[in-house]
Amino acid sequence: MSSAATLHHADVHGSHDAHHEHHHHETFITKYVFSQDHKMIAKQFLVTGIIWAIIGGLFSVVFRLQLGYPESTFPWLEDLLGHWAAGGKLKPEFYYALVTMHGTILVFFVLTAGLSGTFANFLIPLQIGARDMASPMLNMLSYWFFFLASTIMFCSLFVQTGPASGGWTIYPPLSALGDASSGAKIGMDLWLVSMAMFIVSSLLGGLNYITTILNMRTKGMSMTRLPLTIWALFFTAVLGVLSFPVLLSGAILLLFDRNLGTSFYLSDIVIAGKILPNEGGSAILFQHLFWFLGHPEVYIILLPAMGMSSEIISVNSRKPIFGYMAMVGSVFAIAILAFLVWAHHMFVTGLNPFLGSVFVLLTLLIAVPSAIKVFNWLTTLWRANIRFTPGMLFAIGFVSLFISGGLTGIFLGNSALDLHLHDTYFVVAHFHIVMGVASFFGMFAGVYHWFPKMFGRYLNNTMAYIHFWVTIVGAYLIFWPMHYQGLAGMPRRYYDFSGWSSFNMFSGLNEFISFVSMIVFAAQLLFVFNFFYSMFKGRKVTDANPWGSNTLEWTTPINPGHGNWPGEIPEVYRGAYDYAKDGKEFIPQNVPVGDDESKGH
């Protein structure tokens, strides 16, 4: 078969000097710590993200204990948490701190930094044919600002008054006034400072990704030949660069309100019997600033997962992604619309109803590009020849979850229905499925697919399959029934429902959900174990292009050094999705167009 020939051609440089030596000496510090190699920085983001994911996931298990077993006490919790779990029962204040930190950690530190940070860093130079990022130095700083943000956030877990506890959305006045809750004391300041560092990290990274994609593509790699991963990561970076500064300004104003006596968000407040002097501020202003980031943030989390799933589905279907230009166009449409829908989080704040109606229209408009993507994925699978690698399974799981969670967005985006469903478990179910679990699936798909490129070894397949099946079944078991709790009006962020005659009929279900969440968490630990074990002991990769993929990262040696290609950077002659074309199984991007080749797109 000619596919074998093309593969050999692609590998011609790599085979003899896989251990390409660099001309300057690398020490442990420059190679593993203050590395400027985009691949090492990607791994740093990934490992830090995994550590955060374990912490954030563990928090959810602990607060699910309270929700599932409100009558029980767990003495070991007191051993671990001290007075926050006196008598083996979580205190409400700490329960809210756990909920807050679970959201903050998973939204920002895992699914933003851990996901885009890892794959934008790893894939952009490799897939566009560049030796490194436009600015390796800024790239390194991006990781170390993230590390600094992580350190501050981690420290905030141990302050005496507890970490921030006002929800990951930190709405003032609750987050502005130390008298309103103990989590709004020093823990909140640390949260804000940590997020400021995080935003700096995100901006440094984002600017770098955009610059690299626009300026450093190899010869022949026009924008319309880019793999969909790169398009997704590009729009992700654009979203981040344009929206994170707004959160930064919002956070700085909040710091002023907290510490300097300003009244940006405060007005007419009596708290703990004290009449505050603040007048003229608007608590709703903060929500506008927050959600102007907050909604694009959802897509910052989701788009990389979409891009990676598109790529992985096409590779393992052995078939071109259906409607490449429509896929790019729909990502573009989603990115634009992402900036125009933020107030759908605020339908019940007393927003002007006319303004609300505009946001309803724009919000439901997002369903159109989303539908295009789903149908294009389905058509890609149609008449394919599918290999169920673990990466592929997670990509399929991503599509399934994206459908399930996306459809409930049609309920919530319609302001009238939102009047009933807002801030209930319906919302919890919706966003956990569509952006939480689905994005995690995209991330897992990416890790399983590119692990051989990252570490030159494979992850163990059996553990990978167990991980996939427990996770997808568990995720549905946890979040699907929550829709019903939401339809019953059960509010989210409640520590205990037993005092309510309207909501206390779900105690059996709550226990079931908590139980399943523990099993799913254990399956994630299996993945973490597989990850670290395989990094050192996994089966070695012997084929430079193990998945038979078209993209450029597989033309590098199995263990590429700093600079990626030991010789010349390959030139690109075609798009990334020439699978099954002219009877050939796949034609990598660096293979020139043959004379007898049919005209593709």
Add this chain to the structure above:
Amino acid sequence: MKEFLMIALGVLIFVVIFQIAKASEYVSVLKGEDKSRKQNNKINAFMLIGLLVFGLIGVWYCNELYFGKTLFPQGSASVEGEELDTMLYITIAITGVVFVLTQVLLFWFCFKYQEKDGQKAFYFPHNTKLELIWTTVPAIFLTVLVVFGLKYWFKVTGDAPKDAIVVEVTGHQFAWEFRYPGADKVLGKTNYKLYTATNNLGVDFEDPASLDDIHVNTTMHIPVGVPVKMVIHSQDVIHDVGLPHFRLKMDAVPGIPTTQWFTPKITTAEMKKKTGNPEFNFEIACDQLCGSSHYAMRGVIIVETMEEYKKWLAEQKSEHSVLFPAKPMEQNAPDSAAGKQISQALPVKK
């Protein structure tokens, strides 16, 4: 002890999985990786179709178990909420069809087009006609949903009917308080700077309209069949008046009063009979995280007949008369007369 056993069991399961995983990797190397890969492919394709079948059964079973526990079988307790219920059913129907269709296609394609020897993938990079179809069809359905949704939205967020009963709802950590305007149908002004431990809503008693206002805690009484307009305040952080039975929700924001109106159509007593639950109550749930006792910020709404409501209202003393009992005030005098007396007794700002 139990915890240790659980942890030991977990570790044991972990070790077993790890050993199996390692062994199966060796086996696959021995058997030939291609062969074991194909075997795995078949197993996973089969399991995906199993996930679809059991998933759809699960969706049905979950509905059997829990739909009866949602608020929809008992119907909306407000006139306006009925339309919302209809809209919800329409949305469930449309999204339900799309859900089943796309999930079936997804898993069915996965199963049908799993890798087989001799099977070739079909080169099908794009098709403009198909893409246009699935751009326009969703757009049409969404337009329908938007039109219905907005019609309802403008109705419930529009002005309350003129004859609506006005109740002021104030949230603070962690309770609800209510004020009724009394016979003059005008609520007295409030100013948060007038807050004291006793006058905790900061009512401005120099405003004559405040003199006949009634202040009650936790439980709000309203008559059935008459529109009720709530004017919602918060004293400290953001709260939310969540009325699941009436299908409504509105934030309470410090410094920015909001309003919301609805027409209750069934009394609490009737609901007790209808649900067969003698403990039934319409509850006000705080739906915006407001601090450590957010989960206990509970209010109650008692919907009663007009006669019962009027009787209840007549039994309430005005807040002013409770706070300043020494002032000349005849308990049984009509509210408006009492109001006049007091306003003469108090220095009125000009």
